[in-house]
Amino acid sequence: MTETIKTGQMQMIPINLIDVLNPRERNKRVFEEIVTNIQTIGLKKPITVTPRPATDGTDRYLLVCGEGRMKAFHALGEATIPALVIEVSDENAFIMSLTENIARRHYRPLKLLAGIQQLHEQGYDKKVIAQKTGLCVEYVHGILTLLMKGEERLLVAVGKGKIPLNAALSIVGAGDDDQAIQAALQEAYETGKLRGKQLIQARRVIERRQTLGPSVAKGTPRKAQDVTTASLVRVYQKEVDRQKxxxxxxxxxxxxxxxxxxxxxxxxxxxxxxxxxxxxxxxxxxxxxxxxxxxxxxxx
Structure with missing residues (x-):
């Protein structure tokens, strides 16, 4: 699945002829900063597009990199924008777009990680995904494991840096057994996987996961269980482990x-x-x- 990308040429492309391949939501404050910077010092880096003629044969382009810059240009009333025109397939265009997003600090983690899953579904194995995105193979494998298990809540926590990936995998490996989860937390603490605020964050994520489920978008509170002697013992043991x-x-x-x-x-x-x-x-x-x-x- 490798492809040689031909050296592109700089052109002034009409903005209304550019389609966005991988649109994403943008922080309003960050977008305003982009607009201000372009208005003050101009466009420092051109966007990247690839030709995709419309069904009627007219010239159109697919945006590969630079959605924020293009939208900022449009907000400033510009009709055209400097663009590097390259010849790439839809798959490689998507990969280039995903790679640029990975390099951004403020990209939504769940959407970004779902992009890794999309690459996997397109037939790329873990090693190839790692090579194309600049991530390590172990990280890609761990992310795909959480995605396949539907652990969105843990994925968001990993993506935001609240808990490390190896600790999230340990929590998933413990299943729904509360004692096993507590044991996984204790082991993560003792081995240095979780320290300081990360341990507190992990507890919060686990509590939300147990109450609302692993999914972020569709999480619904679980039905409350009747209080029994066994449940009281479990709660007491959980608190004892926490105090330890x-x-x-x-x-x-x-x-x-x-x-x-x-x-x-x-x-x-x-x-x-x-x-x-x-x-x-x-x-x-x-x-x-x-x-x-x-x-x-x-x-x-």
Whole structure:
């Protein structure tokens, strides 16, 4: 499925002759910034199009890259826009458009990840998708796994960077068993897959997933179950496991603080080091540390 892309030529193309292959919603503030930049300094990079004659034989073009720039030009009242005209197939045009979107920070993650699924459905295997999009094979495999299982809620969290992909896969691998999910979370914490805010975010995503289902668009609250002794035990055990994680995190933080306090005490005992800090204007400490490092009282 490889294709040699011919070197394109720069042309002034009428905007009304350009069709958008992969339209996407755009943040209003970001779009206004694009319009302002083009109005102030002009178009720094031309859009990319490929010829696609209409059924009546008239010349038309398919937009490959530069939807925001084209819309900004249109908003400024321009009828034509500088464009690099290349010869590519519909599939390669889609891939080029998807690749540009992947490079953007503000692209909607679920729509972007669905694009990876579309490439897969068109017959591209994980390795080829990775090569064409610049993603690693493991990432593509993980995304396709979540997509095939309908885990939209986890996909959005991964796409926004709230939780890492390997942690999301561990959650999915645990199924719907609450204890297995908690065990997966604990293992992810202990192995360093989830740290700090990511652990909190993962818990929130799991709670929404359990309540609203894995789908974002069609999630509906699950029917409440009758309170039984077994359900109360499960809730209690869940809270116990959560508290254990909190305690473990607190103990780790305490150990690190003790190490920092001990190290700083030894450093400040060295007069040469203290003199150097004063000379560089770095002789102050946060109050919390100063009370423990510079006083003779207890450290914690």
């Amino acid at each position: 994680l909190v305690v473990k995190k607190a103990q780790l933080t305490q150990q690190r603080l003790l190490f920092v306090v001990s190290a700083l005490r030894e450093l400040f005992a060295d007069e040469n080091f203290s003199t150097l800090l004063r000379a560089e204007g770095l002789d102050s400490l946060p109050k919390y540390l100063a009370e423990r490092v510079l006083s003779g009282g207890r450290t914690i």
